[in-house]
Amino acid sequence: MNWINDLLWGEGIGHSILLLSFVIAAGIQLGKIKVFGVSLGITLVLFVGIILGHFGFTINHNVIHFFKEFGLILFVYSVGMQVGPGFFSSFKQGGITLNMLACGIVFLGVLTAVILHYATGIPMPTMVGILSGAVTNTPGLGAAQQAFSDMHGVSDNTIALGYAVAYPLGVIGIILSIILIKYIFRVSFDKENEQLNSEDSSHTNEAKPISLIVKNPAIFNKTVAELSNLLEHRDFVISRVWRDSNKQIEIASANTVLQENDKVFVITTETDAETIKTFIGEEIDMERKQWIRMESQFINRRILITKPELNGKRLGQLKLRKLYGINITRINRAGVDLVAKPGLTLQVGDRVNVVGTETAVSNVEKVLGNSMKRLNEPNLITIFVGIALGIVLGSIPISFPGIPQPVKLGLAGGPLVVAILISRFGYHYKLITYTTQSANLMLREIGITLFLACVGISAGDGFVDTIVNNGGFAWIGYGFIITFVPLMIIGCIGRYFCKVNYFTLMGLIAGSTTDPPALAYSNATAGNDAPSVGYATVYPLTMFLRVLTAQLLILFFA
Numbered sequence: 001m002n003w004i005n006d007l008l009w010g011e012g013i014g015h016s017i018l019l020l021s022f023v024i025a026a027g028i029q030l031g032k033i034k035v036f037g038v039s040l041g042i043t044l045v046l047f048v049g050i051i052l053g054h055f056g057f058t059i060n061h062n063v064i065h066f067f068k069e070f071g072l073i074l075f076v077y078s079v080g081m082q083v084g085p086g087f088f089s090s091f092k093q094g095g096i097t098l099n100m101l102a103c104g105i106v107f108l109g110v111l112t113a114v115i116l117h118y119a120t121g122i123p124m125p126t127m128v129g130i131l132s133g134a135v136t137n138t139p140g141l142g143a144a145q146q147a148f149s150d151m152h153g154v155s156d157n158t159i160a161l162g163y164a165v166a167y168p169l170g171v172i173g174i175i176l177s178i179i180l181i182k183y184i185f186r187v188s189f190d191k192e193n194e195q196l197n198s199e200d201s202s203h204t205n206e207a208k209p210i211s212l213i214v215k216n217p218a219i220f221n222k223t224v225a226e227l228s229n230l231l232e233h234r235d236f237v238i239s240r241v242w243r244d245s246n247k248q249i250e251i252a253s254a255n256t257v258l259q260e261n262d263k264v265f266v267i268t269t270e271t272d273a274e275t276i277k278t279f280i281g282e283e284i285d286m287e288r289k290q291w292i293r294m295e296s297q298f299i300n301r302r303i304l305i306t307k308p309e310l311n312g313k314r315l316g317q318l319k320l321r322k323l324y325g326i327n328i329t330r331i332n333r334a335g336v337d338l339v340a341k342p343g344l345t346l347q348v349g350d351r352v353n354v355v356g357t358e359t360a361v362s363n364v365e366k367v368l369g370n371s372m373k374r375l376n377e378p379n380l381i382t383i384f385v386g387i388a389l390g391i392v393l394g395s396i397p398i399s400f401p402g403i404p405q406p407v408k409l410g411l412a413g414g415p416l417v418v419a420i421l422i423s424r425f426g427y428h429y430k431l432i433t434y435t436t437q438s439a440n441l442m443l444r445e446i447g448i449t450l451f452l453a454c455v456g457i458s459a460g461d462g463f464v465d466t467i468v469n470n471g472g473f474a475w476i477g478y479g480f481i482i483t484f485v486p487l488m489i490i491g492c493i494g495r496y497f498c499k500v501n502y503f504t505l506m507g508l509i510a511g512s513t514t515d516p517p518a519l520a521y522s523n524a525t526a527g528n529d530a531p532s533v534g535y536a537t538v539y540p541l542t543m544f545l546r547v548l549t550a551q552l553l554i555l556f557f558a
Helices: 002-009 013-031 041-054 061-087 095-120 124-134 138-152 157-184 189-198 224-230 270-280 288-294 320-324 358-368 372-376 380-395 410-429 437-469 472-496 502-512 516-526 530-557
Strands: 207-214 236-242 249-251 263-269 281-283 299-304 327-333 336-339 351-356
Touching: 013 041, 013 061, 013 437, 041 157, 041 437, 061 138, 061 380, 061 410, 061 437, 061 530, 095 124, 095 472, 095 502, 095 530, 124 138, 124 157, 124 472, 124 530, 138 157, 138 410, 138 437, 138 530, 157 437, 157 472, 157 502, 157 516, 189 502, 207 270, 207 327, 207 336, 236 327, 263 270, 263 336, 270 281, 299 358, 320 327, 320 358, 351 358, 380 410, 410 530, 437 472, 472 502, 502 516, 502 530, 516 530
Parallel strands: none
Antiparallel strands: 207 263, 207 281, 236 249, 236 263, 299 351, 327 336, 327 351
């Protein structure tokens, strides 16, 4: 029976994988249990690991260190790939206000942690763990542990212990602040919905179809190309033309001549729609389905770009309209319809809206790929090139005056920064960054569960002693202060001074703490997608700042 003893209590590879598998599976299953409609999700993996670690289950130090760091790298890299495309655009339009408020929540939380550090005498590594748990931010925990290990050559288990004891009340504190702001400002959901319905600013860059009749004498007998030159700073595509002379419809090309009373089907943006209407003529009540019914000789099909060689090319370079007599009106990217301008850069995974004859569209389909099987294949080269570059970047020491120890982005910050940059700009260098949502989620969940299981097993030995004899109960209170105070201050500022819609504010609060349970609660309460939009707007910058500030607190104060 020695083999059973070795499998359960030994230090071999089989023992390590068996223990990690049990911790992860049990933690995920327990995380599905809801209390008052709220669950802790995969964070229960950490607590299962702590329990087993408390009862003496261990893993070889080198093995558990590898699994922990590799899991962290996979997690932060997949998060960076997810948020990267929207990271820079989140600063545009109303996103600036939301991101500034989110930054306020992050920095107020850091300031509160520093004040509590001096007031209570709790070591800064422990306080950073409490801070990460209070704002439910696991990458911050990983970054703090990595920074401490780089500085001292050993790990500090109190970082994970502080995280573990602060996390549960952190989730409750976030949801409680959302509820209190509602009652303080006597929010009416009906009024908030009316305000959302009247706001169109979030859709100003999305493609909008309109039907017009040519009435402006200035463009009579002018070609579509000449019209495009006259309106070169406006985003629009003329897709189809209904001839008043012969009552026939045709695909618009650069050489199509516009005549009086011709009807045109135009794809433009909310911002440019009024200008296009004024310049061409008048808008007519003619729905898209009427154009489809009138154009029986044409078909309208969405084609996936799946050929790697097209990644990073401009639409105009393909000369599809000239070669095949088709028209491309819209390109759907990440759920958003974009106007198909010739200068638009294509990416693998884009869905191109093509109008033309059956034969022509079939030929274009061969050019673009349209292979779902190819799209589902993971692009592992980009992933591992990105991870390698992230580790190199994270290992570069950066010296600042007054700091004895050089600052590093570390194994958490480096891959996160590189993933954001590659997912946003990689196509310029022929890197295929497209990953299916399911593949990205799988990579992320494997990474975070490995990390949490390893952290829990490592910290389990001293957990009960910390809670009972070393002030662990006080840590819970300090964590709640770090959670609650910044959220209430910035939440009230955002509502009273910035007039942020309450539903959007719910998403802002959940996103600034990177807390999925709070987002789930917000979505269920609001009954619309405004909390998700607010969450997505502030999540990328907040995640980056949480990782960075956790490391800086360790480097400055530890």
